[in-house]
């Protein structure tokens with residue numbers, strides 16, 4: 001009875017409903033994208049749904065994270081999501097995972113699910129999901145939001161193209177909803193589109209977005225679908241090296257600012273933007289005249305240690321007053 005209205009569809013039927021009941025989906029990030037995706041997958045009767053999020057609910061989440069209400073403030077998202085979804089469909093096995101996805105727990109966790117749905121908001125986690133999916137042999141449904149625009153794709157489906165095939169360059173900058181703002185409807189719609197891709201994959205119907213990137217601007221109404229190819233060398237690299245952790249530095253997002261990179265020339269990742277000056281720590285003594293003195297300069301290295309020394313030295317020995325150390329540095333760590 002519960003599923004009558006979808007069972008009536010030729011694409012579903014009783015056998016499709018059985019497929020849904022036997023399927024399992026892990027939703028990583030139960031925020032603006034993850035909440036609506038979780039609601040529709042639970043409603044549709046997907047047998048097992050993992051809800052993973054290490055965050056707690058804040059008032060600024062409520063305009064778009066539709067599983068939560070004012071009584072939930074301060075509570076863990078994964079737990080509250082599980083409780084709310086259980087009221088919607090008690091036949092679904094719901095598993096709350098109150099942890100962040102990391103390089104250490106990803107692969108083992110992904111092995112327990114058929115499909116991963118990405119509801120996260122940062123590049124580090126998206127690369128992590130990608131690499132762990134390649135290693136565990138699982139497809140994943142991706143979405144990403146920037147202001148009124150969203151992207152949607154399916155990666156690693158039947159060994160198809162991966163996120164690294166589309167975005168091989170990992171030196172990117174995170175931009176959060178907190179920084180840019182977003183109307184709740186935008187992640188809402190994309191979360192639902194993700195649920196649709198997940199249902200198509202589970203049911204084996206329709207045309208899933210493997211090798212295609214859908215980009216829609218919900219303000220202008222424009223929409224495009226880009227085709228992209230597999231880059232076998234990217235996939236082989238992950239298989240050989242394992243999960244390649246990528247760390248972005250949020251302070252790097254501003255193209256209006258000046259940066260000083262005090263790392264050696266061979267250090268990875270290379271930052272080639274025009275507003276970055278490269279002077280290794282050991283050469284600062286005789287090259288300080290290359291650094292602008294009047295405007296603010298953000299100084300960085302790999303971990304934040306050398307840049308701290310550089311700032312101190314440039315201040316005391318050369319009278320710089322507008323330098324700022326980027327704490328934590330910029331890092332791309334491979335475990336290979």
Ligand SMILES: Nc1ncnc2c1ncn2[C@@H]1O[C@H](COP(=O)(O)OP(=O)(O)OP(=O)(O)O)[C@@H](O)[C@H]1O
Pocket residue numbers: 028029030031032033052053054055060061065077099100101102119120121122125176177178187
């Ligand atoms: N590595 C991770 N493991 C598990 N959950 C993650 C991970 N990275 C991000 N998330 C979760 O993904 C969700 C993304 O939600 P959303 O983009 O709506 O933003 P938010 O972080 O909740 O809010 P805001 O950006 O406004 O502060 C968050 O709940 C966040 O905790």
